[in-house]
Structures are given as C-alpha cells and as structure tokens.
Amino acid sequence: MGARKRIRANQIKEAKKEKAFAILRGCPSSPQKMRLVADLVRGKDVQRALDILKFCPREAARKVEKLLLSAIANWSAKNEGKRIEDASLFVKEIFVDGAGILKRLRPAPQGRAHRIRKRSNHVTIVLGSKTAVENVVKE
Structure with missing residues (x-):
C-alpha cells in the first residue's frame, strides 16, 4: 500500500471512530421493501x-427498529457520561444496499421452470447529534 493510500485509510478510520453507526448485513428481504421503511x-x-x-x-420495521437500538447502544458506548436526551440524537443517514441473491427454480406447466430470485439487503444507520452539529456551526 502506498503512502497516500495509507494516510487516507487512516483518516477514514479516525472519522469512523467518531461516528455512531450500526450495520445489518444479509437481511433476507428485498431492498425495495426495506427502503420503504428506511x-x-x-x-x-x-x-x-x-x-x-x-x-x-411491516416486518422490515422490526429489523430496522432493532438496528436503531443497536446504533443507540454504540453511541452510548462511545459517549460515556452523556445522556441521549441531552445530545438530541437523530437519524443522520440510513441507506439500503442490495446484497446477494439466491436463485431458485419453481416448476411451471409443460415441463418448464421459472426462476425465483430471493433478494437480500444490507442496511446502515448513522446517528448524528444536533448539539454536535451546532458546535461545529458556531466554530
């Protein structure tokens, strides 16, 4: 790895340490259904x-709710001593990406077969603090 690439990788790593986020990978529902909830x-x-x-x-809402609780727990682990109510957390980013597709065959009339695509997705939630945003704006 070159010097510039290593420096940039370290910058990204440091930026990730300051963010509170949670990722759900390989969730077995279609990305379209999950985006409606997101x-x-x-x-x-x-x-x-x-x-x-x-x-x-929706069933996808249960999974996103659990993921949001995980992101809140990650935030509280990074910010010990701070209360969630004082920080006024909000969902800064939430995005859904497609994951692997399981391809199956369903029997059809006259000896044919139709392909069934069982989709899955990845969901990422990033939390932000309104007080932190205000501090950056003041400086």
Missing part, C-alpha cells in the same frame, strides 16, 4: 423514529 425514519429524532417503527405493521 424512508419513514430518515432525518427524524431517535425517539420519534422508534415510535414510528414500533407501530409500523
């Missing part, structure tokens, strides 16, 4: 997002 909570306060996900009837 769009509901993008940019919302953490408590409001948890309420939305709790009462959303």
